[in-house]
Amino acid sequence: MKSNPNLLLAWLWILLGFVSGMVLGLFFRGEDWLGGYASFKRRMYRLGHISFFGLGALNLLFWLTVQHFSLAGQGISVASWAFIVGAIAMPICCVIMASFPKAHLIFSVPVVSLILGGALTLTLLVQAPKPTDPANTALRTSDNPKLRNTELGSSVNPQPRWLRYDRSAGFQPAGSGGILPPVHRFQQSLRSLSTIHH
Numbered sequence: 001m002k003s004n005p006n007l008l009l010a011w012l013w014i015l016l017g018f019v020s021g022m023v024l025g026l027f028f029r030g031e032d033w034l035g036g037y038a039s040f041k042r043r044m045y046r047l048g049h050i051s052f053f054g055l056g057a058l059n060l061l062f063w064l065t066v067q068h069f070s071l072a073g074q075g076i077s078v079a080s081w082a083f084i085v086g087a088i089a090m091p092i093c094c095v096i097m098a099s100f101p102k103a104h105l106i107f108s109v110p111v112v113s114l115i116l117g118g119a120l121t122l123t124l125l126v127q128a129p130k131p132t133d134p135a136n137t138a139l140r141t142s143d144n145p146k147l148r149n150t151e152l153g154s155s156v157n158p159q160p161r162w163l164r165y166d167r168s169a170g171f172q173p174a175g176s177g178g179i180l181p182p183v184h185r186f187q188q189s190l191r192s193l194s195t196i197h198h
């Protein structure tokens, strides 16, 4: 099976969130388990449990963002690995810290990694050319339908028909249809206006 590492890690982490919750659930009724609900040790285990969901969801969001905006390149690869390292390191740090509170500096690994991933993703998103920008030939749908990136979804992951504005299955220009019919209408008005003025 060929799949994206962020997507795989996302669902594996969500699954481990359930499993870690089940393990906590076996013991959590005991008032004094691990020194009581507010004890440092128990808080660290709880944080580990929750971090599986948070960082699983984060990797899923990263993957969706990359797909939706057709982001690629070295920066995106670094961000991808930064999110993976952060997601793996965080629950490990929680477990280590639960027994060795003085080792708090190990949290710098997931923290720095996640900040790097977040900052890179944001920067590359801001810099990403608009899919409809004629200067960006790679994203021009008429030139390369495989890289199409519209409200219809990409050609690789098309949006389901029932989510589309006009339920069409055929090729549509970037920015038309999808779940944003007002945008489509606005674009049509602009087009007819420019025809009148020329």
Ligand code: HEM
Pocket (backbone or CB within 6 Å): 017, 018, 019, 020, 021, 022, 023, 024, 025, 026, 028, 037, 042, 046, 049, 050, 053, 054
């Ligand atoms: C199979 C599913 C799950 C099980 C069995 C489970 C189990 C548990 C248990 C037993 C605790 C208490 C730990 C303690 O007393 O120290 C807990 C806490 C917590 N869980 Fe889960 N959990 C599950 C899913 C989730 C999900 C989906 C989320 C959120 C996305 C979540 C977020 C939390 C949070 C935020 C706490 C801390 C609550 C607090 O401190 O008041 N859990 N979970």
